[in-house]
Amino acid sequence: MSDSLISVLALIVTLGVLITVHEFGHFWVARRLGVKVLKFSIGFGRPLWQRRGRDGTEYVIAALPLGGYVKMLDEREGEVSPNEAHRAFDRQPIGSRIAIVLAGPLSNFLFAILAYSLMFMIGIPGAKPLLDDPVPGSRAAAGGFGKGDLVVAIDGKPTPTLSAVMLELVDRAMAGEVIQIKVTDTEDRTRTRTLDLRNAPDLSDAAQVFSQVGLIPWQPVLPAVIGQVTRGGAAERAGLQPGDQILLAESERVKDWRHWRDIIERHPGKPFSVRIDRNGTEQVLELIPDLRDNQRGAHVGFIGAIADVPDDLAQSLRVVVRYGPLDAVSAALGKTWDMSLLTLRMLGRMLVGRASLDNLSGPLTIAQFAGQAATAGPIAFLSLLALVSISLGVLNLLPVPVLDGGHLLYYLIELFKGSPLSEAVQNVGQRVGIVVLLLLMGLALFNDFNRLLG
Structure with a gap:
């Protein structure tokens, strides 16, 4: 099955499930009332x-x-x-109308809690938050971080995986805080490092937050051997396969995987010859790296391949976060709350111009991520469903007419005013809400096409 078809099917399943959850909330409460x-x-x-x-x-x-x-x-x-x-909706007490409108977004949050609970009970795999030497002159270097530091907690909140550290840094950067990070060093001593995120740049991209503050995840010295290739990527197009050892790149001897990655990044969109060893036989391939922008905005090459990591090393860098049923529900509640606040802060930063509007995503980007998550396994797909469900819940609570939050705003005004807003005012609000939604959808689709064509 092609990647495009998988993405389309995954998008239909994702939206179908989450829309059903949302609308069933309205339906169920309306019927009960x-x-x-x-x-x-x-x-x-x-x-x-x-x-x-x-x-x-x-x-x-x-x-x-x-x-x-x-x-x-x-x-x-x-x-x-x-x-x-x-039995008419408009004849119901204001409390009943508020409950019916709230039921949709709350159902999305409940779905996320259930999804995260299941994930925590099954076990969420991740990478240990082990650090390398920080970038000289960076915020991380000024904070005293060193090679071999294992991040244990940020401001007292446990961070068992690298992704947990990334999300906490994104969250703290939005607040512009000086944060305390507890680590264990190479001698297994507990240390507290300081990271000053006041006046930090836009750190809304979790994938780039480490490099922007100067933190570098620990990377072992690995041989230049292909472990996996991404379907449709430059590596697969060139004919590279898992197990291939990279010997030469344009007559330059390749020392290790990091050296190989540096060579690739120097050739964005530019062809070069590669000599490989495949099962004892040497051959030459032509490789044309794809192009993408790094965190400094410069064009770099990438090929869609990862290194072959020995099983014992992979196991030593891997961690699985798993809880019993009660603890899983508690962790899921905390995760849903944290992700909801993070989404709100992101929206707030975009509104005041402190975060790029490029962070808005539409159906094409969601389809791409859904396809990747579906092929990565049930845990990854559940995680995506939970995240999109939270986003739907938060967005629907915004006080924009047409959305649930807009209706709630009308009812709160009615509660304090003692009578509903006039139909004329509500109609104007509906038109404004439709225009806002169309603008947001247009911007999200524009960003989608930019990502696809970029």
């Missing part, structure tokens, strides 16, 4: 499947899986018979 539901739709546009339940609700799966809706009986949208007026 006595509101009549006319239609429960996953997707928009032409129905692909539909049926009417015994309760009179029409259930629909539509062609465009980019949203969904629950249509309830409402006197503002059509005539309601007197004997059913008490």
Whole structure:
């Protein structure tokens, strides 16, 4: 199956599951509070499947899986018979209306908690947060970090994996804090290092946060032997295979994997010859590295291949975070809360211009990540589902008319005002909300195409 087809299918599953979760929250609470539901739709546009339940609700799966809706009986949208007026949404007490609107985003958060709980019970694999010598003159060098430091906690919060350290650094950088990082050094002594993130640059990209503050994950000296190649990448196109040993690159003797990576980065989009040893037979291949930007904005080459790491070394650098059922739920609650706050802080920084709008992603980027996560295994895919579910929950709570948060804003105003806003004001708000959403969707799609074409 092609990567593109996997990505499309993974996107449909991702959005289908999370939209269903969100809309079912509205549906379930509305039904429990006595509101009549006319239609429960996953997707928009032409129905692909539909049926009417015994309760009179029409259930629909539509062609465009980019949203969904629950249509309830409402006197503002059509005539309601007197004997059913008490089941109309607009006739419900304000507390009931707030509960129905809140139920969608809260269902997304609940789904994330369940997903993270399952992941923590199964066990989440990761890399140990072991550090190399920091970049000279960097914030990390000024903080006293050294080769062999193993990060244990950041401001008292345990960081068992490298990805946990990255997320904490991104979070702290948004707050512009001086943070205390507990490490164990090469002599197994506990030390406290200081990292000053005040006035730090945009650290919203977790993949680049280490290099931007000068931290370098520990890298063993590995032979220049191919371990894995990415499908469709430059390495596969050139004919490189797992087990190939790189001997020469343009007549330059390749010392180790780090040297090999440096050569690749010096040739973005430029062909060069490579002599390899494959099962005792030498041969020459032509390699044309793909191009990407590093953290300094410079073009560098990459080929989509990783080194062959001996099993014993890989095991020594690997950690699995696993909890019992109760601890897993507690950890999942904390993870969902942390990721929700991180999403809010990111949105806030973009709003005030302190983070790049390039961080907005649309369906094409989500499809790409969904495809990668689906091929990486169930834990990776569950992690993506949880993250996107949190993003949907947070975004839907923003006080933008059309979104759930916009309706909540209207109801809070009604609560304090004692009467609903006029229909004219609400209609203006709806139009503004639609324009805002269209602008955000347009920007997200623009970013998607930029990433694909870049």
